[in-house]
Amino acid sequence: AQEIGGTDKEVVRDYFNTTGFDRWKKIYGEATEGVNKVQLDIRIGHSKTVENAILMLKDGGPLAGVSVCDAGCGTGNLAIPLALEGAIVTANDISAAMVAEARQQAEEAIRGVEGVRMPEFEVKDLEELEGKYHTVVCLDVLIHYPQEKAEVMIAHLASLAEKRLLLSFAPKTTYYSLLKRLGELFPGPSKATRAYLHAESDVERALERLGWRVRKRGFISTQFYFAKLLEAVPAA
Numbered sequence: 001a002q003e004i005g006g007t008d009k010e011v012v013r014d015y016f017n018t019t020g021f022d023r024w025k026k027i028y029g030e031a032t033e034g035v036n037k038v039q040l041d042i043r044i045g046h047s048k049t050v051e052n053a054i055l056m057l058k059d060g061g062p063l064a065g066v067s068v069c070d071a072g073c074g075t076g077n078l079a080i081p082l083a084l085e086g087a088i089v090t091a092n093d094i095s096a097a098m099v100a101e102a103r104q105q106a107e108e109a110i111r112g113v114e115g116v117r118m119p120e121f122e123v124k125d126l127e128e129l130e131g132k133y134h135t136v137v138c139l140d141v142l143i144h145y146p147q148e149k150a151e152v153m154i155a156h157l158a159s160l161a162e163k164r165l166l167l168s169f170a171p172k173t174t175y176y177s178l179l180k181r182l183g184e185l186f187p188g189p190s191k192a193t194r195a196y197l198h199a200e201s202d203v204e205r206a207l208e209r210l211g212w213r214v215r216k217r218g219f220i221s222t223q224f225y226f227a228k229l230l231e232a233v234p235a236a
């Protein structure tokens with residue numbers, strides 16, 4: 001997996017507007033036709049991450065009326081159920097194709113459901129987001145950025161969050177680093193961006209430097225998908 005040029009961000013944006021959009025729309029969707037075994041496995045893993053994130057969020061109390069920012073919302077897999085729970089959802093993604101898909105899926109799932117407010121979708125780099133939200137969630141986005149860049153992103157996300165921040169990322173452990181290297185030796189046609197693993201301790205340290213502490217942790221793994229899920233809150 002090599003970077004083809006441009007900054008990480010430009011590469012990621014281009015990818016998720018083109019081949020990455022097709023690949024991930026399929027993985028995150030429900031249809032099984034044309035979805036291979038690996039993609040199905042990743043679908044299951046990712047849906048567990050979304051489920052766990054919703055459980056963590058609900059554990060803190062009902063979501064009705066709670067403002068939530070879903071940073072890097074993809075096709076809306078988290079934003080839509082959160083809106084159905086009554087949360088006031090703002091969702092953004094750097095990819096216009098992803099946002100268009102999320103908006104369409106939300107229209108189908110939410111329009112006509114009484115009392116449910118449509119998420120506000122926007123095409124935006126998460127680092128350009130402004131405002132304050134009770135909760136900020138960012139699932140499976142940090143994998144596209146090296147640790148240094150990820151730390152800048154985490155700092156920005158924390159600055160938007162008043163009460164809590166949920167992050168999921170692919171953990172860097174000896175075993176997963178090895179798996180990743182093996183995967184890179186056999187690049188499939190559908191793999192296009194560089195993937196970065198992050199050590200849980202590095203992410204936690206970055207949060208601590210910002211004055212946040214990890215309150216809950218989750219770990220999700222299937223055969224080809226693995227993610228750490230952290231819920232952080234202001235330390236004081």
Ligand code: SAM
Pocket residue numbers: 009012013016024028071072073074075076077078092093094095098124125126127138139140141144
């Ligand atoms: N969070 C969604 C989910 O879990 O269903 C999507 C995860 S997908 C692997 C990663 C998403 O992050 C893509 O939709 C991509 O366009 C988006 N993304 C990557 N970098 C971003 C950035 N700097 N700002 C906003 N979105 C970004």
